[in-house]
Amino acid sequence: MTDWLTPEEWQAVVLSLRVSSVAVLASLPFGVLVAYALARWRFPGHGLLNGLVHLPLVLPPVVTGYLLLLSFGRRGTIGAFLDQFGIVFAFRWTGAALACGIMAFPLLVRAIRLSIEAVDPKLEQAAATLGASRLWVFATVTLPLILPGIFAGMVLAFAKAMGEFGATITFVSNIPGQTQTLPSAIYAFLQVPGGESSAARLVLVAVAVAMAALFLSEWLARSVARRISGA
Amino acid sequence: MLKLAIRHEFPGFALDAGFEAPPGVTALFGKSGSGKTTIVNAVAGLMRPDQGRIEVDGLILSDSASGRFLPPHRRGVGYVFQEGRLFPHLTVRQNLLYGRWFARMKDGARFSRIVDLLGIGDLLARRPGALSGGEKQRVALGRAILSNPRLLLMDEPLAALDEARKAEILPYLERLRDETGLPILYVSHSAAEVARLATTIVLIEAGRVLAAGPAATILSDPATAPVLGLREAGAILSARIEAQEEDGLTRLATGAGPVWLSRITAAEGSHLRLRILAQDVMLALQRPSGISALNVLPVTVRDVTPGEGGVLVRLEAGDEVILARITARSTAGLGLAPGMRVYAVLKAVSVAPGSIGTGGP
Known part of the structure; x- marks a missing residue:
């Protein structure tokens, strides 16, 4: 496959896979927590949290990227703070992962939240009467029942992260080998004469990854249904 | 011993209940919406009452x-x-063992004994989705028992089942009551179930305790009969099988004298609980002769309670109490009054198999 893609193209694909995997894995614990809070807890600010989580879905990605640049850039409030500890997002691949993670977060949370809402709270009550504390109830009843939903959310979020363009390019620019992900590379190839064939090959990769993700997510959704019906 | 006194305000409904539940099966009996499930949920800790105190064997729950x-x-x-x-994602065995994980004493209830008692040995490898309603309830029962509880709560465990499934589970519940000695709080709106299982009855109406006491007393009390439903009114008689007779009858020894019923398949010497429905009991001033009914018991009238739908006559038979429901015209015709000695007549075939349970009263 390395013969099929030029080293430059290959670099973009590998970077995209790394950025997307890190984005999904790092956001997963927050995703489960937020999904659980939105599905099961009633608290002041419930609507606000829900809105915030979904904001990247409705905002123009450029706006999200610009907001990230303002807050996580080296002069941004959060960026300057983290800089003291040596954590830098701006114009690094970690920044691309942050942008992708935030853009994919709504999809991750939605899928997990739906699967949590499908779990009957009466089962959790039953577990409590059998002696399980809240944490045990979550670990032994809720989590196994929503596992397929979590996987489905991860797959969707991964696909979304693979395709993220606007926020990433605004936040961390388009540096080959550093922040040039698959979509940025396609965009860059299309800007130079004779780059069409490179772009076409990367487009094929993108289509293949997206299709695989959709099929995997469908299959996992069906397995949710099977698990919860208990057959 | 469970001691409970709670108050809770719901929109449009107030619960204010207090009772004590001694060892055995304590039935909470009342219509739907009378607050029974709320009481049980308060004992389980699934709801927090506004006021009150709940205590089990000296341990304060709330x-x-x-x-x-x-x-x-x-x-x-x-x-x-x-x-x-x-739990749909666990096998029957894992479901059964779930509570044992967290149980106070690991070696308390024995897994295989409970599995045998409930007859679920063949189901262990299956998932709940592949079980029938009756099997599911038996597994749920086993799961609760194996968590080694101080007290067992049952909220209409048979209500979702058809008659055949109920008949399948009732014997297991009787064995549970008689063999494990676990105190049980049992919610039901079925008089038949209560009559068969309960050792203590608490009648609940509109969030209040109407009456509470030993099952035999409450069931034969004319004052509480309208709550149970007149058609369901009837006394409990404890009996012992004396002989299986050749012509298809079973002779029973009771505190009211010998009673013959259609063949009961149980060993001689076994103890039974008979529910004698008030509407199945006839009264006569003289010992009737030339009559098909086999059981004629000499009894003394304790009291006569007129009400809608007839008159309830409480009768003392030896050390047992029998309830009879007759019309006001018959009451006047016979001139029934407390202290009179009369004869109670009961057909051998009128006690349905569902009204015959095992164990003491």
């Missing part, structure tokens, strides 16, 4: 005065829900 409220997982109270609520 007390509004001191602000104490044990969370459900620290109460050691087993709960069998109406819908079973088995």
